[in-house]
Amino acid sequence: MxxxxxxxAHAPAAPERLQHRVLTMRPVGRQRPRVRPVLVxxxxxxxxMGAALVHGLTTSSQQTPHSFSSDAASSTVARAAxxxxxxxxxxxxxxxxxxxxxxxxxxxxxxxxxxDVGGATNAATKIAAHFGGYAQSVRYRTGISYLELRVxxxxxxxxxxxxxxxxxxxxxxxxxxxxxxxxxxxxxxIAQLRRRIAALNVALRDSALPEAQRVLLQIKLAESKRALxxxxxxxxxxxxxxxxxxxxLVLTTQKQAxxxxxxxxxxxxxxxxxxxxxxxxxxxxxxxxxxSPFALALALLWLWRRRAVDRLLME
Amino acid sequence: MxxxxxxxxxxxxxxxxxxxxxxxxxxDAVYRYLVYLTGDRSAAEDLTAETFEKAFRSWRRFDPRxxxxxxxxxxxxxxxxxxxxxxxxxRRRREEQYAREQPLEQFGDDLPGPVEQALRELSPGERExxxxxxxxxxxxxxxxRVLGISATACSTRLSRALxxxxxxxxxxxx
Numbered sequence: 241m242x243x244x245x246x247x248x249a250h251a252p253a254a255p256e257r258l259q260h261r262v263l264t265m266r267p268v269g270r271q272r273p274r275v276r277p278v279l280v281x282x283x284x285x286x287x288x289m290g291a292a293l294v295h296g297l298t299t300s301s302q303q304t305p306h307s308f309s310s311d312a313a314s315s316t317v318a319r320a321a322x323x324x325x326x327x328x329x330x331x332x333x334x335x336x337x338x339x340x341x342x343x344x345x346x347x348x349x350x351x352x353x354x355x356d357v358g359g360a361t362n363a364a365t366k367i368a369a370h371f372g373g374y375a376q377s378v379r380y381r382t383g384i385s386y387l388e389l390r391v392x393x394x395x396x397x398x399x400x401x402x403x404x405x406x407x408x409x410x411x412x413x414x415x416x417x418x419x420x421x422x423x424x425x426x427x428x429x430i431a432q433l434r435r436r437i438a439a440l441n442v443a444l445r446d447s448a449l450p451e452a453q454r455v456l457l458q459i460k461l462a463e464s465k466r467a468l469x470x471x472x473x474x475x476x477x478x479x480x481x482x483x484x485x486x487x488x489l490v491l492t493t494q495k496q497a498x499x500x501x502x503x504x505x506x507x508x509x510x511x512x513x514x515x516x517x518x519x520x521x522x523x524x525x526x527x528x529x530x531x532s533p534f535a536l537a538l539a540l541l542w543l544w545r546r547r548a549v550d551r552l553l554m555e
Numbered sequence: 556m557x558x559x560x561x562x563x564x565x566x567x568x569x570x571x572x573x574x575x576x577x578x579x580x581x582x583d584a585v586y587r588y589l590v591y592l593t594g595d596r597s598a599a600e601d602l603t604a605e606t607f608e609k610a611f612r613s614w615r616r617f618d619p620r621x622x623x624x625x626x627x628x629x630x631x632x633x634x635x636x637x638x639x640x641x642x643x644x645x646r647r648r649r650e651e652q653y654a655r656e657q658p659l660e661q662f663g664d665d666l667p668g669p670v671e672q673a674l675r676e677l678s679p680g681e682r683e684x685x686x687x688x689x690x691x692x693x694x695x696x697x698x699x700r701v702l703g704i705s706a707t708a709c710s711t712r713l714s715r716a717l718x719x720x721x722x723x724x725x726x727x728x729x
Contacts, residue, residue: 243721246666
């Protein structure tokens with residue numbers, strides 16, 4: 241008989257008392273279904289995708305109340321036929337037209353596809369000058385031109401319409417910022433400072449004023465004058481901003497403009513969802529980077545314990 | 556050493572055996588494993604009871620699709636035995652002298668003296684792999700899983716342990 245057979249034949253049996261001892265114990269409760277890691281992972285992925293979709297849905301329907309934008313359709317749209325598909329900037333601007341008796345700053349960004357970028361750039365600067373404005377900056381390179389134009393607010397609609405007529409309007413965005421409150425606040429501060437300066441001047445004319453107090457009042461007067469100068473400068477800037485509109489014009493050839501593709505609601509939603517997913521991925525990556533030293537330490541501890549057990553049993 | 560042996564446990568079909576069935580089928584196996592591992596029947600008895608006690612507590616978490624009941628119980632038994640070994644080591648250091656009388660018949664019922672003696676000479680780790688593969692008839696992967704090593708390492712450990720055992724048995728006989 242081999243050693244293996246011998247060991248099997250004489251294997252020890254559990255004593256009766258042990259059987260009795262063990263059988264008196266019973267498990268508590270019913271079997272709980274085990275949650276599989278794959279299912280947990282699938283759930284987490286579904287949750288992440290769902291959150292991204294919800295984020296995409298909510299953000300795709302949002303629009304800034306004071307801004308309007310639109311993108312052009314296909315590049316083959318003829319200039320004559322483009323009107324029904326894409327309204328003129330002037331028409332769009334009507335939707336967010338400046339309110340009467342209010343000081344408002346208008347900011348427009350338009351992209352126009354043209355055949356000749358150089359010629360269109362010259363024409364654009366002429367249009368700005370024609371409406372009493374000027375070109376603040378012009379950057380031109382082959383196939384594309386960036387212009388920053390300043391045009392009187394009262395004539396911005398006409399200027400935009402003429403600029404759009406340089407070619408095929410690819411996209412536009414018009415925003416209006418109300419400056420009335422800012423101007424009123426600045427005017428009130430200026431009036432207050434003027435009153436204060438007048439009062440200080442009156443006080444300083446008093447010959448009975450002690451020298452120490454006179455010096456103090458003179459310092460206050462100087463501070464008030466400086467503050468007044470700042471406020472006046474600020475109000476001038478506000479008035480200038482309200483008087484002139486800024487137009488950011490991009491002139492491109494048809495090839496360059498092809499990059500600016502139409503993005504509908506679904507497109508925006510998908511774009512937003514993908515962006516959100518990327519953000520989730522970054523957060524996950526960050527969490528992994530933070531957790532990795534701890535995981536490494538735990539793995540080393542586990543390895544050390546396993547070796548310790550091996551040493552204990554192999555002695 | 557056939558894994559399909561009815562004593563090994565239930566197949567990984569997902570069907571949950573009743574607790575009484577598991578006790579009836581696996582008590583001897585766990586006890587034998589612990590006898591070989593500790594080399595002490597009295598300790599093995601206590602550790603078997605402790606193993607089943609732990610198994611009761613985690614019974615709801617037992618998934619028969621992941622491991623056969625015997626493999627699962629042996630894993631618990633090993634963890635219990637390792638704790639026992641640690642406390643034994645500390646106790647021996649404290650008492651400085653370990654002069655405990657070892658009963659003659661420890662590893663088997665009516666096992667020939669030379670084999671009993673040879674088993675005593677083996678390390679707990681060597682006896683453990685013999686118990687798992689020979690007495691409990693666990694297959695290679697299951698035994699390796701209990702030991703926390705690869706199937707190849709388990710196979711190597713078994714062949715070395717059996718070789719040593721046979722050598723020592725021959726020496727005693729000779």
